[in-house]
Amino acid sequence: MSTMPLLDIRNLHVQFDVFGGRLRVLDGVNLAVRAGEKVGLVGETGAGKTTTMKAVLRVLPQPPARIPEGEIFFEGQDVLKLSHRKIMNVRGQGISMIFQDPTAALNPVFSIGAQMGAVIRHSLPDNQRLSKRDLRERSVIPLKEVALADPERLLDSFPLQLSGGMRQRVCIAMALATSPKLLIADEPGTSLDVTIEDQVLRLLHDLVEKRNTAVVLITHSLGVVRETTDRVAVMYAGNIVEEAPTAKLFASPLHPYTQGLMAAVPKLTGGGVSDGIPGRMPTYLNPPTGCRFHPRCPHVMDICKSEKPPHYQVGDGHRVACFLHEGHAATGENVTTQAGGEVENL
């Protein structure tokens, strides 16, 4: 596809200045999302998935965060360089986000109608004002789309009167009310029961199909990603270590971390539980040199300890950041070596 990506994160570095030093969290993240695509961002706690997306929306408070390097292009514009006014327009109309805990995302003292109304009002062009009745009419529509019963009455209800699943659906409704081009869903099903999560994810799937909205789904659950995405990027300790079309990733995971992660998930068909991956995710204060996964990698080689692996293209849309696949062409990403040396462009 030669179309320009909707979202193009290039060589993103994010650091945090904290008591005790500098956390070097994101270490050169590259990710592109095309219009209408559903991309999964998978990783464990602390991998940097939410940080990446917060950088896109520019909601990382700087300080203590700082972005020393990198660009984030949304519809061709570098989001990191936009004025405050312009970024406000991007948020909500260009990019919407739904969060892990719908209870925390909704203000408990305002009615659903008030919160939905606020979202809609914000999305109107500056000179347009809506009457109360018009606003109310417009607010009902998104609620209907997420299959909430009795949406009129819902407008006057308060978040705490609803169940968790309903709240998450309200959040989805609010996020899609402005028909954004990109939706970022941060662990949308984690705080919900499995049957409700299933419902919510399928609803989300239907809605984005209809509107051709691109989605970045952040999750730690491989099962969820398999069922709901076209492409998956696996993150570990601030880097994307592997990226592939979903079916391909599950059929042949190449990065040792991806393999370890998949092996660690208990199978519904039984067969026992693997011991998982020994060790734990490194601290960002003093991350390991070279490949950040090397202390835990069962296939570690000498080069892994001193040099950061570039991404190698191993197939159609399948890239992996691992020296085990050095034979393949490097994509030219992630090329800042530890010593800040020369860039190898192939």
Next chain:
Amino acid sequence: MAATREITPEVDRATVRRFEFASRVENFRRGWYKFSRNTLSMVGFGTVLTVILLAIFAPIVAPYPEHAGPFTDFLNAGKPPSLEYLFGTDMIGRDILSRVIFALRPALIMGIVVLGIVVPFGVLLGLVAGYARGTLLDTVIMRITDVFIAVPALVLALAIASVLKPNLTNAMVAVTVMWWPWYTRLIFGLASSLSNEDFVKAAELMGASKTRIIFGEILPNCWGPIFTKMSLDMGFVILIGASLSFVGLGEQAPKPGLGTMVSDGSSYLPDQWWIAVFPALAIVIVVLGFNLLGDGLQDMLTAEKGG
């Protein structure tokens, strides 16, 4: 339950003691590192340390130790600060610097004694009330506490001190009586929320007695806020003590007391300003020192929780 694996570990007690020591050292160094980063806390710490040392070694450090007792020298009365008398002399010729240094003693003693009584008493009540949250015991304790808090502190202190004979001991009694409820309230809040934590529940389910839970599980989590509050309180107790002696209800003449000195010197303002100003400055510095120390401790503890 049959143990199918017989393990008789080689437990070398000496090695174990080394582990223990190493761990305690690491824990201490971690806390100290956090504390020492903050300049203001170090200033506070330094000030407090200086004050304490001055008070302890007063007879050696003060240039004219005998001026702290019954002494008159009308020839040198009312002299402004000079190389001979760094803070000047008062209306009957006593060196103010020496008197200030000696006056640190009753100030600190008041703080130590008052807190020494108030803290164990108040904390114990707070622990019991907090753990017994929801029962009659809790209600009784906390309502009594409320009564004491309701009366304005200084008024209560004054009332008590004026009924009793005016001296240092009775000033301490007065402050003690009005001070303890604040600890009870602080610990009550902490203890009640801690009582809901899983680790307390785990201890209860294990069959631990109430006493063991209060002192073994809950209290260790309270030390931080207790020491912080104590440090902040030192400053305020000293201030209250100075206020009491300012109105004549503390240390009596000729013993030096910071508040008394300010009070006596106030009638000589503004001409012989040094008689009142230096003791007042001393109060400010001492209180500030303890406050900074307390703030530093608080920052250190809140940082620890997050980190």
Next chain:
Amino acid sequence: MSDLLEVKDLKKYFVIGHRDSLGREPITVKAVDSISFTVQEGETLGLVGESGSGKSTTAYTIVGMYQPTLGHANARGQDLFANGKARPKSLRKEIQIVFQDPGSSLNPRQTIKQILELPLRLHRPEVDRLTETVRLLELVDLPPDYMYKYPYMLSGGEKQIIAVARALATEPSLIILDEPTSALDVSVQGKIINLLLRLQREFNLAYLFITHDLSLMRNVAHRVAIMYLGKICEVADMEEFFKDPRHPYTQMLLSSIPVTSEEEEQAKPVKVVSTGEIPSPVDVPPGCSFHTRCPYVMDICKQVDPEMTQFTTGHMARCHLFTEGEQPETIGQS
């Protein structure tokens, strides 16, 4: 094998308020609404359910945190609630619990040694605590120098391992595990699960394993019971539970699990989609508590609470679909 734990008609209701200000008409949550099950020595009974199912309340009641509103529970024949809150130490040591959140189940101001010593002091005063602590650490594959660490120095997985070691300290027969790995990353879950399985074999431990993760359950449990709004819907031996689930809720749950391979996808039952909302636990509708979401709902379901039907030995389900004479036995167990 004898019954290690026998639970009969257990009920636990919580009064969370009143409908008026005078204290009349209490608002009750029927967290556990009459359940019965047994646990054999050395076996793992899995308790599955979503939020509001009552599985955690069941666990806490059995371990002694709550007193039941009604019903019985016996361990080796002894009534667990005979002395109310003052459960005798001999019973306490038999049944231990591991909580879900490793971050809050260990006292942050105690060293690991102090944490492990508490159960030793209380239940095994005759042993040398230092030796025994080292032995416990060795049993869970942790080096002895962990003794003097504080919880904040440990990772989430290690903390949970300490919680397991603490449970082992009293030499119990039954350990209740309340979502022991839910708060942990998937790459460390395996270590803990395998540790638990190994300890089970070594010490013939029984587990009451609570989780919402059915894939995990498949690899851990010998028998599975599934709960919904305070009642048990279905109980079966593990293989049968997964191969031949009968209750619509079981089927719904099994068919919604996200899995990572085609093989597993085939193993799932046909998709059962919920047709309604979960009722509030305060206002449970009459009849079968699942009828608001059940795609097979019949009129009788809205009025009468079904009774347990037995299919094969050990496989029972509570549903009106099975009480219409089709199946051999109808065992009234509600």
